[in-house]
Amino acid sequence: MSKTTVLTLAPSSTLFGRLLASIDRLLMKSAEISNRNGDLPRFGL
Numbered sequence: 001m002s003k004t005t006v007l008t009l010a011p012s013s014t015l016f017g018r019l020l021a022s023i024d025r026l027l028m029k030s031a032e033i034s035n036r037n038g039d040l041p042r043f044g045l
Helices: 015-037
Strands: none
Touching: none
């Protein structure tokens, strides 16, 4: 008889995690728009 353990990780639903995810989406959208226009995206904040 084998014993197994299942570990479930909760998604980062903290306010800080959601803030970082929003900033990441904003920066990625900005980079996509810059790339579409032929400009180099600005790196960093």
